[in-house]
Each structure stands twice: as C-alpha cells, then as structure tokens.
Amino acid sequence: MKLNVTVNGEPKEFDIHPKDMLLDILREEGYTGVKRGCSTGDCGACACIVDGKAVNTCILFAAQVQGAAITTVEGIGNPKAPSPVQKEMTEAGGIQCGFCVPGIVVSATALIDENPEPTEDEIREALDGNLCRCTGYVKQIEAISRAVKETRKTRGTRAARIA
Ligand code: FES
Ligand code: FES
Incomplete structure (x- = not known):
C-alpha cells in the first residue's frame, strides 16, 4: 500500500x-x-x-x-542551526553517548510547542518515557528549562520587532 x-x-x-x-x-x-x-x-x-x-x-x-x-x-535543527533545546542540551552537559538525545529533543520540543511555559514538573512528566543510561536526568531537565527561557526571549524579541 x-x-x-x-x-x-x-x-x-x-x-x-x-x-x-x-x-x-x-x-x-x-x-x-x-x-x-x-x-x-x-x-x-x-x-x-x-x-x-x-x-x-x-x-x-x-x-x-x-x-x-x-x-x-x-x-528540529542541525549542528549548524540547532534549536534552543539542542543548543542547551549541549551547553548544559545533557549529552554523553548521545543515543537517547534525539528522543529527548523530540519530547521536549513537542512539549514546548504545546506549552511554551512548562514548569519543571511538566518537563519531568514529558520526559517520563525517555530513558537515558548515561547522564541521569538533572542536566537534561536543566537544559530544557534553559531552552524554555531562551525560547521565551526569542518570542519577546520577535514580538517587539513586529510591534
Ligand atoms: S525504540 Fe521505540 S520506545 Fe524504545
Ligand atoms: S546520553 Fe547516553 S543514553 Fe542518554
């Protein structure tokens, strides 16, 4: 088919x-x-x-x-033009072997698209189905929280430009 x-x-x-x-x-x-x-x-x-x-x-x-x-x-992004989640995952040290990272980036991106201001609990809940054998989740949650702030700033800049 x-x-x-x-x-x-x-x-x-x-x-x-x-x-x-x-x-x-x-x-x-x-x-x-x-x-x-x-x-x-x-x-x-x-x-x-x-x-x-x-x-x-x-x-x-x-x-x-x-x-x-x-x-x-x-x-979602690539090494030359990473999305805020991808950029912060790298900068916050949320990546070791990297195997889980595409799935985590996808889950976090879907969350932020749907809910641009998620709480830390909502981030944890969105990542509930993503397993990472390497880093633990502290750095990854931190990275996504930073990406939320980054996305907020970008939105603010865009809104100011439009106004
Ligand atoms: S490969 Fe699909 S959930 Fe693990
Ligand atoms: S960074 Fe290795 S499984 Fe998550």
Whole structure:
C-alpha cells in the first residue's frame, strides 16, 4: 500500500506493508536520527512528532499515520542551526553517548510547542518515557528549562520587532 505523509515539511510517498512500523520506514528513508532502542515502546529513543504529539514510532504501524505531518529530530535543527533545546542540551552537559538525545529533543520540543511555559514538573512528566543510561536526568531537565527561557526571549524579541 501507499503511505502519503509529510516528513519535516516535505511531502513523501512510501510503499509499505500493512505490518511495517513507522520507525523502520523512517530509518530506511535515511532519517537515522530516529533511534532503535528497545522496540517495545519503553525507551523513547525512536520518538517523533506526529501531528503535534511525541510518539514512539517503534510501536506505531506506518499505516496508522496516513496523511500525517511527521517531524523527526532532523527537522528540529542541525549542528549548524540547532534549536534552543539542542543548543542547551549541549551547553548544559545533557549529552554523553548521545543515543537517547534525539528522543529527548523530540519530547521536549513537542512539549514546548504545546506549552511554551512548562514548569519543571511538566518537563519531568514529558520526559517520563525517555530513558537515558548515561547522564541521569538533572542536566537534561536543566537544559530544557534553559531552552524554555531562551525560547521565551526569542518570542519577546520577535514580538517587539513586529510591534
Ligand atoms: S525504540 Fe521505540 S520506545 Fe524504545
Ligand atoms: S546520553 Fe547516553 S543514553 Fe542518554
């Protein structure tokens, strides 16, 4: 069957089998920032934003996302133009091996998109499904809190420019 979606804003058409998982389709297409950790929906390494929500793509049939807008970590930012979450994860020391980081960036970005002023408890809750074996979570929570402040400043600057 054909699957038509947008990935990072680009229209895409895939030939899929009804049992294909979205994770496999994305990785085969070269979105290797979408990581395979557990394959059971427990670690968050494979998270992407699908129609505004962070979801684990290893337990989502590709056939379930017909017509959806998908954002992978590659669509959030890159080393030359990192998003505030990506920048602060690096600066606050929230990265060691880095394997969990795409999923954490995706979860934090989906949270901030939906709730631009999350409390620390809300950040912790949003990251509940993301496992990190290396750093512990203190630096990562700190990084996301800093990114919230950074995003607020950018919004303020943009609002002032528009006014
Ligand atoms: S690989 Fe999908 S949640 Fe772990
Ligand atoms: S930085 Fe290694 S798993 Fe999180």
